[in-house]
Amino acid sequence: MPMNTPPHSNIPSHLHVLFEAKARKGLSFDQIAKTISRDEVWVAAAFYGQAKFTAEELKKVSETLGLPAQEALNVLGDHWWPTRGLGPMPPTDPVIYRLYEAS
Structure with missing residues (x-):
């Protein structure tokens, strides 16, 4: 990924709303985590x-980020499933590629 590409540019488009709200509020992941008792x-x-x-x-999280809760539930509720992959295969990140190469 080029240096000027945001780290969240490859995520599903429906998740961008979370990053935008997080940036507007100036919150860290830790601050958000404390509102739901998660790491x-x-x-x-x-x-x-x-x-x-x-x-x-x-x-x-919606309340913390100032997002309409019902809208967040409609977009991020039961209508999607997490992607737990590392990205493209073979990986393009040099560190992850070395781990991939070693296995």
């Missing part, structure tokens, strides 16, 4: 589409 790494995974919020967690 910041798990919340980051949810933002990147590799984990899925429960309906209750999504309502709390």
